[in-house]
Amino acid sequence: MVGAFERPTACEPWGTVMSELNELLGQTLESAAHGLFEHLGVDAFIGEATENLKHDIACSVGFASPTLRGSLTLTADQAFVTACRPPEVRGAEATAADISDWMGELGNQLLGRFKNRLISYGVVVELGTPAVLYGFQIQRHSGRMPIACQRLVRSQHGTLSVHIDAHASPDFQMQEVQSEDQAMPEGELALF
Protein backbone atom coordinates (compact mmCIF):
# COMPACT_ATOMS: atom_id res chain seq x y z
CA MET A 1 0.00 0.00 0.00
CA VAL A 2 1.38 3.38 -0.90
CA GLY A 3 -1.39 5.64 0.46
CA ALA A 4 -5.04 6.42 -0.17
CA PHE A 5 -7.02 8.90 -2.21
CA GLU A 6 -10.36 10.05 -0.84
CA ARG A 7 -13.08 12.01 -2.52
CA PRO A 8 -12.11 15.72 -2.40
CA THR A 9 -14.00 18.03 -0.08
CA ALA A 10 -15.71 21.04 -1.59
CA CYS A 11 -13.07 23.47 -0.30
CA GLU A 12 -10.02 21.54 -1.63
CA PRO A 13 -8.47 23.04 -4.78
CA TRP A 14 -8.88 20.55 -7.66
CA GLY A 15 -5.23 21.04 -8.70
CA THR A 16 -4.02 19.78 -5.29
CA VAL A 17 -6.36 16.81 -5.47
CA MET A 18 -5.16 15.83 -8.95
CA SER A 19 -1.56 16.22 -7.89
CA GLU A 20 -2.12 13.80 -4.96
CA LEU A 21 -3.85 11.32 -7.25
CA ASN A 22 -1.04 11.56 -9.81
CA GLU A 23 1.48 10.92 -7.05
CA LEU A 24 -0.39 7.89 -5.74
CA LEU A 25 -0.92 6.37 -9.19
CA GLY A 26 2.74 7.09 -10.02
CA GLN A 27 3.87 5.18 -6.92
CA THR A 28 1.50 2.33 -7.81
CA LEU A 29 2.96 2.22 -11.32
CA GLU A 30 6.52 2.25 -9.97
CA SER A 31 5.74 -0.59 -7.58
CA ALA A 32 4.26 -2.63 -10.47
CA ALA A 33 7.34 -1.97 -12.65
CA HIS A 34 9.74 -2.93 -9.83
CA GLY A 35 7.94 -6.24 -9.32
CA LEU A 36 7.89 -7.11 -13.00
CA PHE A 37 11.54 -6.33 -13.82
CA GLU A 38 12.75 -8.00 -10.64
CA HIS A 39 10.89 -11.17 -11.67
CA LEU A 40 12.42 -10.95 -15.16
CA GLY A 41 15.89 -10.73 -13.60
CA VAL A 42 16.59 -7.34 -15.19
CA ASP A 43 19.03 -5.20 -13.24
CA ALA A 44 17.13 -1.96 -13.70
CA PHE A 45 16.90 1.44 -12.07
CA ILE A 46 13.37 2.82 -11.97
CA GLY A 47 12.72 6.47 -11.27
CA GLU A 48 10.84 9.59 -12.26
CA ALA A 49 11.04 10.34 -15.98
CA THR A 50 12.74 13.71 -16.30
CA GLU A 51 13.69 13.48 -19.98
CA ASN A 52 11.56 12.83 -23.05
CA LEU A 53 13.64 10.14 -24.73
CA LYS A 54 13.35 8.96 -28.31
CA HIS A 55 12.67 5.25 -28.71
CA ASP A 56 12.09 2.80 -31.55
CA ILE A 57 9.20 0.65 -30.28
CA ALA A 58 5.97 1.51 -28.44
CA CYS A 59 3.00 -0.29 -26.94
CA SER A 60 -0.36 0.93 -25.69
CA VAL A 61 -3.06 -0.88 -23.68
CA GLY A 62 -6.36 0.66 -22.60
CA PHE A 63 -8.19 0.18 -19.31
CA ALA A 64 -11.60 1.25 -18.06
CA SER A 65 -13.87 1.20 -15.03
CA PRO A 66 -16.97 3.24 -14.17
CA THR A 67 -14.78 5.81 -12.34
CA LEU A 68 -11.32 5.57 -13.96
CA ARG A 69 -10.35 5.10 -17.58
CA GLY A 70 -7.19 5.62 -19.60
CA SER A 71 -4.22 3.84 -21.08
CA LEU A 72 -0.75 2.56 -20.35
CA THR A 73 1.88 3.49 -22.94
CA LEU A 74 5.38 2.08 -23.10
CA THR A 75 8.12 3.39 -25.38
CA ALA A 76 11.50 1.64 -25.38
CA ASP A 77 14.77 0.79 -27.07
CA GLN A 78 14.38 -2.54 -28.87
CA ALA A 79 17.63 -3.66 -27.22
CA PHE A 80 16.03 -3.19 -23.80
CA VAL A 81 12.96 -5.25 -24.81
CA THR A 82 15.14 -8.00 -26.30
CA ALA A 83 17.30 -8.22 -23.18
CA CYS A 84 14.35 -8.62 -20.82
CA ARG A 85 12.65 -11.50 -22.67
CA PRO A 86 11.91 -14.49 -20.39
CA PRO A 87 15.06 -16.44 -19.46
CA GLU A 88 13.71 -19.59 -21.19
CA VAL A 89 13.74 -17.90 -24.63
CA ARG A 90 16.44 -15.25 -24.10
CA GLY A 91 19.21 -17.34 -25.67
CA ALA A 92 17.54 -17.58 -29.08
CA GLU A 93 17.96 -14.78 -31.61
CA ALA A 94 14.95 -12.45 -31.45
CA THR A 95 13.22 -11.52 -34.72
CA ALA A 96 11.24 -8.27 -35.14
CA ALA A 97 8.06 -10.30 -34.56
CA ASP A 98 9.50 -11.74 -31.31
CA ILE A 99 10.42 -8.26 -30.02
CA SER A 100 7.03 -6.86 -30.98
CA ASP A 101 5.25 -9.78 -29.30
CA TRP A 102 7.26 -9.39 -26.10
CA MET A 103 6.71 -5.62 -26.04
CA GLY A 104 2.95 -6.29 -26.10
CA GLU A 105 3.28 -8.87 -23.35
CA LEU A 106 5.37 -6.45 -21.24
CA GLY A 107 2.52 -3.92 -21.55
CA ASN A 108 0.01 -6.61 -20.66
CA GLN A 109 1.97 -7.85 -17.62
CA LEU A 110 2.77 -4.35 -16.36
CA LEU A 111 -0.83 -3.20 -16.66
CA GLY A 112 -1.95 -6.47 -15.03
CA ARG A 113 0.26 -5.72 -12.02
CA PHE A 114 -0.99 -2.11 -11.96
CA LYS A 115 -4.58 -3.40 -12.03
CA ASN A 116 -3.91 -5.89 -9.22
CA ARG A 117 -2.50 -3.11 -7.05
CA LEU A 118 -5.51 -0.89 -7.78
CA ILE A 119 -7.77 -3.73 -6.55
CA SER A 120 -6.15 -3.22 -3.12
CA TYR A 121 -7.77 0.22 -3.16
CA GLY A 122 -11.17 -1.02 -4.30
CA VAL A 123 -10.66 0.09 -7.92
CA VAL A 124 -11.40 -2.61 -10.49
CA VAL A 125 -10.56 -1.83 -14.12
CA GLU A 126 -11.00 -3.98 -17.21
CA LEU A 127 -8.02 -4.35 -19.53
CA GLY A 128 -7.81 -4.13 -23.30
CA THR A 129 -5.37 -6.00 -25.52
CA PRO A 130 -2.02 -4.37 -26.44
CA ALA A 131 -1.20 -2.57 -29.70
CA VAL A 132 2.50 -2.37 -30.65
CA LEU A 133 4.16 0.14 -33.00
CA TYR A 134 7.63 0.32 -34.53
CA GLY A 135 9.23 3.57 -35.64
CA PHE A 136 12.11 6.00 -35.48
CA GLN A 137 12.46 8.56 -32.73
CA ILE A 138 9.15 7.71 -31.08
CA GLN A 139 8.28 10.21 -28.36
CA ARG A 140 5.20 10.18 -26.20
CA HIS A 141 3.60 13.58 -25.67
CA SER A 142 1.14 14.07 -22.84
CA GLY A 143 -2.39 14.21 -24.10
CA ARG A 144 -5.51 15.84 -22.77
CA MET A 145 -5.99 13.46 -19.85
CA PRO A 146 -5.92 15.16 -16.41
CA ILE A 147 -4.01 12.27 -14.83
CA ALA A 148 -0.55 11.69 -16.29
CA CYS A 149 2.23 9.87 -14.49
CA GLN A 150 5.40 8.40 -15.88
CA ARG A 151 8.43 6.46 -14.84
CA LEU A 152 11.71 5.64 -16.59
CA VAL A 153 13.34 2.21 -16.41
CA ARG A 154 17.07 2.17 -17.17
CA SER A 155 19.24 -0.89 -17.70
CA GLN A 156 22.61 -1.51 -19.36
CA HIS A 157 20.65 -2.32 -22.55
CA GLY A 158 18.81 1.00 -22.79
CA THR A 159 15.64 2.56 -21.46
CA LEU A 160 11.90 2.03 -21.30
CA SER A 161 9.41 4.79 -20.48
CA VAL A 162 6.13 3.91 -18.79
CA HIS A 163 3.19 6.30 -18.88
CA ILE A 164 -0.32 6.22 -17.48
CA ASP A 165 -2.79 8.71 -18.90
CA ALA A 166 -6.22 8.61 -17.30
CA HIS A 167 -9.41 10.39 -16.45
CA ALA A 168 -11.16 9.94 -13.08
CA SER A 169 -14.78 10.80 -12.41
CA PRO A 170 -15.49 13.20 -9.50
CA ASP A 171 -16.62 10.30 -7.27
CA PHE A 172 -13.38 8.32 -7.81
CA GLN A 173 -11.78 7.08 -4.57
CA MET A 174 -8.87 4.85 -3.61
CA GLN A 175 -9.28 3.27 -0.18
CA GLU A 176 -7.81 0.09 1.24
CA VAL A 177 -10.10 -2.95 1.00
CA GLN A 178 -10.53 -6.10 3.12
CA SER A 179 -7.97 -8.83 2.58
CA GLU A 180 -10.47 -11.29 1.01
CA ASP A 181 -11.10 -8.79 -1.80
CA GLN A 182 -7.39 -8.42 -2.64
CA ALA A 183 -6.04 -9.65 -5.97
CA MET A 184 -4.24 -12.99 -6.13
CA PRO A 185 -0.48 -12.20 -6.07
CA GLU A 186 1.67 -12.57 -9.19
CA GLY A 187 3.44 -15.92 -9.55
CA GLU A 188 0.94 -17.76 -7.32
CA LEU A 189 -1.04 -20.89 -8.16
CA ALA A 190 -4.52 -21.85 -6.96
CA LEU A 191 -5.95 -25.27 -7.77
CA PHE A 192 -9.73 -25.79 -7.49
Next chain:
Amino acid sequence: MSKKVIVIDDSQTVRQQVGLALSQAGFEVVEAVDGKEGLTTIQKTKDAAMAICDVNMPRMNGLEMLEALAQTGSKLPVLMLTTEGQPQLIERAKKSGAKGWIVKPFKAELLVAAVKKLTA
Protein backbone atom coordinates in the same frame (compact mmCIF):
# COMPACT_ATOMS: atom_id res chain seq x y z
CA MET B 1 3.49 -41.91 -24.97
CA SER B 2 3.67 -38.28 -23.86
CA LYS B 3 0.56 -36.44 -22.69
CA LYS B 4 -0.74 -33.65 -24.89
CA VAL B 5 -1.30 -30.13 -23.48
CA ILE B 6 -3.05 -27.37 -25.46
CA VAL B 7 -1.53 -23.92 -24.79
CA ILE B 8 -3.84 -20.99 -25.65
CA ASP B 9 -2.25 -17.52 -25.48
CA ASP B 10 -2.09 -14.60 -27.90
CA SER B 11 1.59 -14.02 -27.03
CA GLN B 12 3.97 -16.15 -29.05
CA THR B 13 6.67 -15.61 -26.40
CA VAL B 14 4.43 -16.97 -23.64
CA ARG B 15 3.47 -19.97 -25.81
CA GLN B 16 7.19 -20.63 -26.42
CA GLN B 17 8.01 -20.20 -22.72
CA VAL B 18 5.24 -22.59 -21.63
CA GLY B 19 6.01 -24.98 -24.50
CA LEU B 20 9.69 -25.24 -23.55
CA ALA B 21 8.92 -25.83 -19.88
CA LEU B 22 6.39 -28.56 -20.69
CA SER B 23 8.37 -30.30 -23.44
CA GLN B 24 11.40 -30.50 -21.13
CA ALA B 25 9.09 -32.20 -18.61
CA GLY B 26 8.02 -34.74 -21.25
CA PHE B 27 4.71 -33.26 -22.43
CA GLU B 28 3.65 -32.69 -26.03
CA VAL B 29 2.37 -29.17 -26.73
CA VAL B 30 -0.28 -27.99 -29.21
CA GLU B 31 -0.72 -24.21 -29.59
CA ALA B 32 -3.66 -21.89 -30.23
CA VAL B 33 -3.58 -18.08 -30.49
CA ASP B 34 -6.93 -17.04 -28.98
CA GLY B 35 -10.09 -18.40 -27.39
CA LYS B 36 -11.80 -19.08 -30.70
CA GLU B 37 -8.89 -21.12 -32.06
CA GLY B 38 -8.47 -22.70 -28.63
CA LEU B 39 -12.05 -23.97 -28.67
CA THR B 40 -11.62 -25.48 -32.14
CA THR B 41 -8.26 -27.01 -31.20
CA ILE B 42 -9.72 -28.58 -28.05
CA GLN B 43 -12.60 -30.07 -30.05
CA LYS B 44 -10.20 -31.44 -32.70
CA THR B 45 -7.57 -32.77 -30.26
CA LYS B 46 -9.51 -35.66 -28.76
CA ASP B 47 -6.46 -37.07 -26.96
CA ALA B 48 -5.53 -33.83 -25.15
CA ALA B 49 -4.85 -34.29 -21.43
CA MET B 50 -5.51 -30.65 -20.49
CA ALA B 51 -5.40 -27.04 -21.67
CA ILE B 52 -3.63 -23.94 -20.37
CA CYS B 53 -5.45 -20.72 -21.25
CA ASP B 54 -4.81 -16.96 -21.01
CA VAL B 55 -7.70 -14.60 -20.14
CA ASN B 56 -7.23 -11.34 -22.10
CA MET B 57 -7.06 -12.29 -25.78
CA PRO B 58 -8.54 -10.86 -28.99
CA ARG B 59 -11.61 -12.39 -30.75
CA MET B 60 -12.64 -14.59 -27.78
CA ASN B 61 -11.17 -14.23 -24.29
CA GLY B 62 -10.27 -17.15 -22.04
CA LEU B 63 -13.33 -16.89 -19.81
CA GLU B 64 -15.69 -16.82 -22.80
CA MET B 65 -13.86 -19.85 -24.18
CA LEU B 66 -14.21 -21.66 -20.87
CA GLU B 67 -17.96 -20.94 -20.78
CA ALA B 68 -18.38 -22.09 -24.40
CA LEU B 69 -16.39 -25.24 -23.60
CA ALA B 70 -18.57 -26.01 -20.57
CA GLN B 71 -21.65 -25.84 -22.83
CA THR B 72 -20.21 -28.62 -25.01
CA GLY B 73 -20.02 -30.87 -21.93
CA SER B 74 -16.21 -31.14 -22.16
CA LYS B 75 -14.46 -32.48 -19.07
CA LEU B 76 -10.97 -31.38 -20.20
CA PRO B 77 -9.10 -29.81 -17.26
CA VAL B 78 -8.26 -26.15 -17.96
CA LEU B 79 -5.64 -24.14 -16.06
CA MET B 80 -5.89 -20.36 -16.46
CA LEU B 81 -2.53 -18.55 -16.88
CA THR B 82 -3.02 -14.81 -16.87
CA THR B 83 -1.89 -11.40 -15.57
CA GLU B 84 -5.34 -11.07 -13.94
CA GLY B 85 -5.65 -11.68 -10.20
CA GLN B 86 -9.13 -10.19 -9.73
CA PRO B 87 -11.15 -12.42 -7.31
CA GLN B 88 -14.40 -12.06 -9.31
CA LEU B 89 -12.72 -13.34 -12.49
CA ILE B 90 -11.19 -16.28 -10.61
CA GLU B 91 -14.64 -17.14 -9.22
CA ARG B 92 -16.19 -16.90 -12.69
CA ALA B 93 -13.56 -19.28 -14.07
CA LYS B 94 -14.09 -21.69 -11.19
CA LYS B 95 -17.87 -21.72 -11.81
CA SER B 96 -17.22 -22.45 -15.48
CA GLY B 97 -15.14 -25.50 -14.59
CA ALA B 98 -11.53 -24.23 -14.57
CA LYS B 99 -9.26 -26.43 -12.44
CA GLY B 100 -6.68 -23.82 -11.52
CA TRP B 101 -5.37 -20.28 -11.87
CA ILE B 102 -1.81 -18.93 -12.10
CA VAL B 103 -1.04 -15.20 -12.12
CA LYS B 104 1.73 -14.29 -14.63
CA PRO B 105 4.64 -14.07 -14.61
CA PHE B 106 5.15 -17.69 -13.60
CA LYS B 107 7.97 -19.96 -12.55
CA ALA B 108 8.38 -22.92 -14.91
CA GLU B 109 8.63 -25.45 -12.05
CA LEU B 110 5.32 -24.26 -10.56
CA LEU B 111 3.56 -24.58 -13.92
CA VAL B 112 4.99 -28.05 -14.55
CA ALA B 113 3.96 -29.21 -11.04
CA ALA B 114 0.40 -27.98 -11.66
CA VAL B 115 0.22 -29.67 -15.07
CA LYS B 116 1.53 -32.97 -13.62
CA LYS B 117 -1.12 -32.82 -10.90
CA LEU B 118 -3.96 -32.03 -13.30
CA THR B 119 -2.97 -34.74 -15.80
CA ALA B 120 -2.25 -37.48 -13.21
